[in-house]
Amino acid sequence: MNCEKITYYIEKGFLTDLKISEKLQVKLHKLYCQCCKNYAPDSDFINQILVLLCEEDTSESLTDAEKQKLKDALQKLGDS
Amino acid sequence: MEKLTNIDTSQWVDEYADMLYNFAVVRVSDSDLAKDLVQDTFVSALKGIDKFQGKSTVKTWIFSILKRKIIDHWRKQESRKTKPMSFFTTEGMMKGKFLETYSPKGRLSEVEEKMENSELRELIIECIGALPPKWQGIVVDKMVDEKESEEVCNNHDITPSNLWVIVHRAKLQLRDCLEKKWFV
Structure with missing residues (x-):
């Protein structure tokens, strides 16, 4: 179960300052646990790709039919 | 104007x-x-x-x-009401199987090299969509839009420690999802 706690501290460390005792536990644990050593770079990678989603993007578009439906609905609303 | x-x-x-x-x-x-x-x-x-x-x-x-x-x-x-989660106990959602379920291999960044941006985008959206609905907004607010923790906590009515726990859980799942979808 310790890995669960350690990865939680690693995550928390991205968001806020860790207590000294927490930092120490992470350091010590990483000395002998390859999984948790791997965790930080993976986690950092996820942070980076999530931010990419924020970029304005129009790669996916609505179909012409869907747009027409929207236009009709708005037209009707505007007329009423 | x-x-x-x-x-x-x-x-x-x-x-x-x-x-x-x-x-x-x-x-x-x-x-x-x-x-x-x-x-x-x-x-x-x-x-x-x-x-x-x-x-x-x-x-x-x-x-x-x-x-x-x-x-x-x-x-x-x-x-929406859901069962409360308990963390760090053998009764929690991991049921003591943390290492079997989530064993980081440190290979995720390989994904990026091999993937077109649009593909990667779709994959991430899919993986975010697979998260518990309650977490999705929090993850997007904090990690996509990179809002300050304080604002995220206010928006979603949670405490900072709730936020850390949710981000940790969500990232374990995201990592797992990306790894499984990519390294099949």
């Missing part, structure tokens, strides 16, 4: 529908829901046209309506 006397709603659709749709689909991870939100946004914009005073651009104004709708959607999801 833009003035809207004769509103051409068709032009709104041509100009903003795709942008709004892409913005929404990333944040709600559901294309049908995103389409509904786009329609609702246009409808609200048209109904509230009197309140638009041209202090901002039409685009900014319409986007602000969509953002409110997305937050409303998240709040609705978050207010």
Whole structure:
């Protein structure tokens, strides 16, 4: 179960300052646990790709039919 | 300053529908829901046209309506009752199987090298969509839009330690999802 706690501290460390005792536990644990050593770079990678989603993007578009439906609905609303 | 006397709603659709749709689909991870939100946004914009005073651009104004709708959607999801989670106990959702279920291999960054941006984008959206609905808004607010923790906690009515726990859980799942979908 310790890995669960350690990865939680690693995550928390991205968001806020860790207590000294927490930092120490992470350091010590990483000395002998390859999984948790791997965790930080993976986690950092996820942070980076999530931010990419924020970029304005129009790669996916609505179909012409869907747009027409929207236009009709708005037209009707505007007329009423 | 833009003035809207004769509103051409068709032009709104041509100009903003795709942008709004892409913005929404990333944040709600559901294309049908995103389409509904786009329609609702246009409808609200048209109904509230009197309140638009041209202090901002039409685009900014319409986007602000969509953002409110997305937050409303998240709040609705978050207010649904679910079983409380207990962390760090053998009774928790991991049931002591942390290492068997999640064993980071440190290979995720290989994904990026091998993947087109648009593919990666789709994959992430899919993985966010697979998260528990209650977490999705929090993850997007904090990790996609990179809002301050304080603002995220206010938006979703959670404490900072709730936030850390949710981010940790969500990232374990995201990592696992990306790894499984990619390294098949």
